[in-house]
Amino acid sequence: xxxxxxxxxxxxxxxxxxxxxxxxxxxxxxxxxxxxxxxxxxxxxxxxxxxxxxxxxxxxxxxxxxxxxxxxxxxxxxxxxxxxxxxxxxxxxxxxxxxxxxxxxxxxxxxxxxxxxxx
Amino acid sequence: xxxxxxxxxxxxxxxxxxxxxxxxxxxxxxxxxxxxxxxxxxxxxxxxxxxxxxxxxxxxxxxxxxxxxxxxxxxxxxxxxxxxxxxxxxxxxxxxxxxxxxxxxxxxxxxxxxxxxxxxxxxxxxxxxxxxxxxxxxxxxxxxxxxxxxxxxxxxxxxxxxxxxxxxxxxxxxxxxxxxxxxxxxxxxxxxxxxxxxxxxxxxxxxxxxxxxxxxxxxx
Numbered sequence: 001x002x003x004x005x006x007x008x009x010x011x012x013x014x015x016x017x018x019x020x021x022x023x024x025x026x027x028x029x030x031x032x033x034x035x036x037x038x039x040x041x042x043x044x045x046x047x048x049x050x051x052x053x054x055x056x057x058x059x060x061x062x063x064x065x066x067x068x069x070x071x072x073x074x075x076x077x078x079x080x081x082x083x084x085x086x087x088x089x090x091x092x093x094x095x096x097x098x099x100x101x102x103x104x105x106x107x108x109x110x111x112x113x114x115x116x117x118x119x
Numbered sequence: 120x121x122x123x124x125x126x127x128x129x130x131x132x133x134x135x136x137x138x139x140x141x142x143x144x145x146x147x148x149x150x151x152x153x154x155x156x157x158x159x160x161x162x163x164x165x166x167x168x169x170x171x172x173x174x175x176x177x178x179x180x181x182x183x184x185x186x187x188x189x190x191x192x193x194x195x196x197x198x199x200x201x202x203x204x205x206x207x208x209x210x211x212x213x214x215x216x217x218x219x220x221x222x223x224x225x226x227x228x229x230x231x232x233x234x235x236x237x238x239x240x241x242x243x244x245x246x247x248x249x250x251x252x253x254x255x256x257x258x259x260x261x262x263x264x265x266x267x268x269x270x271x272x273x274x275x276x277x278x279x280x281x282x283x284x285x286x287x288x289x290x291x292x293x294x295x296x297x298x299x300x301x302x303x304x305x306x307x308x309x310x311x312x313x314x315x316x317x318x319x320x321x322x323x324x325x326x327x328x329x330x331x332x333x334x335x336x337x338x339x
Contacts, residue, residue, distance in 0.1 A: 054232075102154075
């Protein structure tokens, strides 16, 4: 299973990618929307984990751009806010179950990944 | 940008809200990195139990990363504390560069979201007595206007200061947003703050100038 992680905090996204790789997931990480779009053009991913707040573009908008190129991909949103506004926006995009608040417990993330990729 | 009349209080509440929300987001990121690095240490320990050797150097790197994020979180909280106190303090003697650096530190993350870098051009110490919260609010108003119209791609804002006798002159310049395009909005939205500070706005080519009296002229 191939996963793309997008978050502007490099240390966060690289460490999370390493932990997911330990759990058998082929995880690639990038820190901005430009690298994310280039990655999906080059390679196939089953799932993307997107930070809601990215430089110059929010995760919801990035999801739309990626989905236009790769309609088969699934998405999980990560946010540091946990605000009602973020929740409603993410729910409208992908459903309330695909929204996690930082800091994330990896067992919860793995459960969401398994749920999404097996459905 | 605002849905309520411009008063010093309404602008101040908005400024306080925007900054504390940004600070809370920064803190969440620091905590998330600590969480992942601590989690990775746990993962390495589990692998060691299954026979994979522990690498001491790796453990040292992880420990140092956690320490760095703790220091980062501590800095963020110190900044929040100072910001919160400034909201209820009266005029305070300070160096203008300290005020500029502090305001830029508060706004840095929000500016980075639009790929705008913030810089203070240093100079010799320049003391004034000023209401820190209201001055920070005014500087933020300028930045807010810049961030609302700045084109995509990297850009920079430079803050500088100079001695103007009984006043300090603060210059604000963005390489991609001429001051002429936003001066009216800054003057209009910032009017209550300008009055509180006894400050005035001037235009010099592409640069916005704020003239701030060295001694607070408002009743305490």
